[in-house]
Amino acid sequence: MKEISDFTIIERRQHGPHYFTLVLRHSHLTPLLPTMPGQFVEVRVDGQPGVMLRRPISVHDVDPEAGTLSLLVQVVGQGTRRLSQLAVGEKINLVYPLGHGFTSDLRSPTSALLVGGGAGIAPLLYLAKVLKARGVRCTILLGGRTAELIPVRDEFRPYGEVCIATDDGSLGHKGLVVSHPAFAEQYDIIYTCGPTPMMKAVARSAAERGIRCEVSLENMMACGVGACLCCVTDTDQGHRCVCKDGPVFDITNMKKWYAN
Amino acid sequence: MLAVKVHNLSLKNPVMTASGTFGYGEEFADFVDLERLGGFIVKGTTGSHREGNPYPRMAETPSGMLNAVGLQNGGVEKFCSEVYHRIKHLDTNIVVNVSGSSIEEYCDVASQIDALEKIPAIELNISCPNVKKGGMGFGTNPDMAAQVVAAVRKVYHKTLIVKLTPNVTSIVDIAKAVESAGADSVSLINTMLGMAIDVEKRRPYLSTITGGLSGPCVKPVAVRMVWQVAHAVQIPVIGLGGIASAADALEFLMAGAKAIQVGTANFIDPAVTMKIVDGLEDYCNRHGIKDINEIIGII
Numbered sequence: 001m002k003e004i005s006d007f008t009i010i011e012r013r014q015h016g017p018h019y020f021t022l023v024l025r026h027s028h029l030t031p032l033l034p035t036m037p038g039q040f041v042e043v044r045v046d047g048q049p050g051v052m053l054r055r056p057i058s059v060h061d062v063d064p065e066a067g068t069l070s071l072l073v074q075v076v077g078q079g080t081r082r083l084s085q086l087a088v089g090e091k092i093n094l095v096y097p098l099g100h101g102f103t104s105d106l107r108s109p110t111s112a113l114l115v116g117g118g119a120g121i122a123p124l125l126y127l128a129k130v131l132k133a134r135g136v137r138c139t140i141l142l143g144g145r146t147a148e149l150i151p152v153r154d155e156f157r158p159y160g161e162v163c164i165a166t167d168d169g170s171l172g173h174k175g176l177v178v179s180h181p182a183f184a185e186q187y188d189i190i191y192t193c194g195p196t197p198m199m200k201a202v203a204r205s206a207a208e209r210g211i212r213c214e215v216s217l218e219n220m221m222a223c224g225v226g227a228c229l230c231c232v233t234d235t236d237q238g239h240r241c242v243c244k245d246g247p248v249f250d251i252t253n254m255k256k257w258y259a260n
Numbered sequence: 261m262l263a264v265k266v267h268n269l270s271l272k273n274p275v276m277t278a279s280g281t282f283g284y285g286e287e288f289a290d291f292v293d294l295e296r297l298g299g300f301i302v303k304g305t306t307g308s309h310r311e312g313n314p315y316p317r318m319a320e321t322p323s324g325m326l327n328a329v330g331l332q333n334g335g336v337e338k339f340c341s342e343v344y345h346r347i348k349h350l351d352t353n354i355v356v357n358v359s360g361s362s363i364e365e366y367c368d369v370a371s372q373i374d375a376l377e378k379i380p381a382i383e384l385n386i387s388c389p390n391v392k393k394g395g396m397g398f399g400t401n402p403d404m405a406a407q408v409v410a411a412v413r414k415v416y417h418k419t420l421i422v423k424l425t426p427n428v429t430s431i432v433d434i435a436k437a438v439e440s441a442g443a444d445s446v447s448l449i450n451t452m453l454g455m456a457i458d459v460e461k462r463r464p465y466l467s468t469i470t471g472g473l474s475g476p477c478v479k480p481v482a483v484r485m486v487w488q489v490a491h492a493v494q495i496p497v498i499g500l501g502g503i504a505s506a507a508d509a510l511e512f513l514m515a516g517a518k519a520i521q522v523g524t525a526n527f528i529d530p531a532v533t534m535k536i537v538d539g540l541e542d543y544c545n546r547h548g549i550k551d552i553n554e555i556i557g558i559i
Contacts, residue, residue: 001290002290002291003290003291004291004529004530004531044528044529049322050322051320052320052323052324052325052475052476052528053320053325053527053528054527054528095291095530219315219316220316220318220319221318222318222325222327222524222527223281223287223526223527223530224527225283225287225288225530226283226287227280227281227282227283227287227288227303227526227527228280228281228318228327228329228527229280229303229312229317229329229332230317230318230327230329231315231318232312232315232317232332233315234315238311239311239312239315239332244287
């Protein structure tokens, strides 16, 4: 079940110059539709000439009791810049929940590694929260070029051990996430979302070590529901829609994707 | 009040959806009462499975978008054996957009669709700008267009709609040619060939360099072409190109379209077609129009 709904911004948090969080609640106070970790919303960007299409943004957090849904957004273009100008009390229109999310119905005792880079950190918070509630032991490995490009790292602390890797060594381990000692440990499953080269490196390593792995892709999109076929990715079974068949894919059928 | 006829098709209202923007209808079932549509055109179907063009296939442009999907689809057999059975129960006009690289392929697909009881029409796509062979190649030359339409006419016995490209010197000449060759209706316009360049990366946004432009930016061109064609042929015209509101739809109807298709606007508001149906009803009420046909072609 999906719907088109107006949401009201009830809280806005800025994280350095590049990232902000919007906490949203249904404007008509109707219950949130069931939303899984890894799913996304399509946000209509109003009042910005030149922006016509909705912007796909992953669900950062859901609080079913409070009826709130959070988006962690990186300013990358004129659409996200316009969203960054919205204030508490203003409305935004969403189509949600969209896509195929992470596999989160794991049984404990299971160990999971969550690897996030840049804005790819966004969907991992809600995932960590759901996994923790299921008794899964989570290690959260966040990476970025520099410390200020790793937003909201403290929000993860209640849900597992948080490890940081930065290219310039400004925080945590100096180097790529795949060179962090925590990455070399054994896990039952690895989830990753972030820059494509990072996800491919994570997927290759997971495949070599025989660890189950899910990647969350981000391609340019129009419809968000599998109709326009604009956002396709290569898979071992041919082109698949990131919006509908993904954004989360098990790497079992993604050899062609991560090998390149 | 809103019922219209396009050849043998009876539409509850003039609002249809454009091929390639509405999947097989199912993708929009959470947002739209599919049976409130006059009809919908399912995505371009070819003789065999096609993977389409490499990513990136889309770029946003001012008041529009470019696409270069390249007819990705599962092929006609998959449509007939799987998709058809999931959607055939719907009480609306389901039209299959038929594409191909050769006259033989068009005829093969059309004859297989002809056998499907609940598909009352096909839309022959001789206007796709995103495939190397066939597609727009047939639709830019009156003789070629007439040849493919005449061949399909022999094997297809229901309503034959031919979708025209705007990327021609005279769309009227093409429309007349396909009318003479046996088309029952024409739909226009398909996308306009366009291109956009990412200056930071110094390369085109699309993997195919050029692609098809759609959205509000093409609407005035589409209205003009619908008006020209509607005055030049006897067969009904279906108008499309940038329609996003009831007012847009009314422009096409007044210019001579018997029905309209909504395309890119479905991506921005998945429920836009319902708003257009409501808006047409409201317009008729406000203007004392008892039958929408009263305003079709008044310009």
